[in-house]
Amino acid sequence: MTENMAGRVFLPHGGPLRLxxxxxxxxxxxxxxxxxxxxxxxxxxxxxxxxxxLRPGAVIALxxxxxxxxxxxxTLEMVRLPDFRGDFWVGVNTLTPNRLFRLGAAAGxxxxxxxxxxxxxxxxxxxGRLDFLLTGPGGRCFVECKNVTMVEDGAAMFPDAATERGCKHLVELTRLAREGVDKAALFFCVQRPDGGCFAPAAVVDPDYAALLAAAVAAGVLVLPYRAEATEAGIILGERLPLAAFCNE
Structure with missing residues (x-):
């Protein structure tokens, strides 16, 4: 179901696409x-x-x-978003981040x-449960994965709706990082091409934004990566920088 395409981490869709x-x-x-x-x-x-x-009439891929x-x-996989620079796909399948992270971790x-x-x-x-536990010579690292589909003012943002569950994950990851026994990381899978950096969506969920800033201060590793959504599948792209909130 998964493969490496031309040296890039590539995740095909779960079946042929229907537009x-x-x-x-x-x-x-x-x-x-x-x-x-x-x-x-x-x-x-x-x-x-x-x-x-999800605007009525929007082109979608299933x-x-x-x-x-x-x-x-x-299953809804992608939504086509009009843009003056050229239309593009936005990946909305929330299983993609976990599948892509596992592939990327295996590929180093x-x-x-x-x-x-x-x-x-x-x-x-x-x-509760987190998404992954990495083990090896580096010790243990707990990882939570999130899907990002919103961009505002040039920044990819999460969440797009208030998330009590996401806040709970941040509290636990921060605790792990502060205890110093295990490492903790957040993988944000940005399934669209138009965000130049990553930031929490404070307007949508101020509690999540505050907890994310505290997590970064505690040493939680935040890994926002672009994921190129195509009709062939999803391709892992480059790591995005964090917005200024991380240095505040």
């Missing part, structure tokens, strides 16, 4: 879309607001599963995470 136009979103996880075959319902696993993306047991074979794509040679999914923490 359509967005009609509406409802009950959080469902969208109606329309193509030449008419209106159909698809699954959307992104629980955020997808602010500024992967089509061949699993006969699925009630809805189509994250220079800041050198010294780890094994990865385990969903290690327990303080009454």
């Amino acid at each position: 359509a136009r967005f009609v509406r979103r409802y009950k959080r996880f469902f969208i109606d879309a329309e193509d030449d075959g008419g209106i159909f319902t698809a699954h959307a696993n992104n629980t955020g607001s997808m602010l500024g993306l 992967s089509v599963s061949d699993n006969p047991k699925r009630r809805l074979p189509c 794509a994250f220079a800041a995470l050198a010294g780890y040679d094994a990865i385990r999914s969903e290690p327990p923490f303080g009454g």
Whole structure:
């Protein structure tokens, strides 16, 4: 299901793509879309607001599963965003960050995470779970992955909706970093090309922004990476700089 394309970390979509136009979103996880075959319902696993993306008539790309047991074979993968410099895809599948991080870690794509040679999914923490635990000569590093689809004033921003769960993760990662026994990291997967740096969306969730600044001050490693969304799949790109809040 995953592969390395021309030396780059590459994640193909979960099935062939079906292009359509967005009609509406409802009950959080469902969208109606329309193509030449008419209106159909698809699954959307992104629980955020997808602010500024899901406009009626927007071109969307959905992967089509061949699993006969699925009630809805189509999953929303990308939204086409008009731009005066040229339209581009925005990846909205929230499974992508974890899948891409695992691939990137195995390929040694994250220079800041050198010294780890094994990865385990969903290690327990303080009454919940984080996404990954890296182990190796460098010790242990807990990692949480987030998907970024919002850009404002040239900065890629997270979250696009208030996130109590995300705040809980930040509190735990900060605790781990302050204790100094284990390392902690946040991987922000920026699935669009137009953000030149990364910052918390303080206007959307001021609590998350404050907790992220505290996490950075405590030594939590913040890794925002661009991920190029294409009709072939998702390609891991360059690391983005952090906005000025990190130095405040």
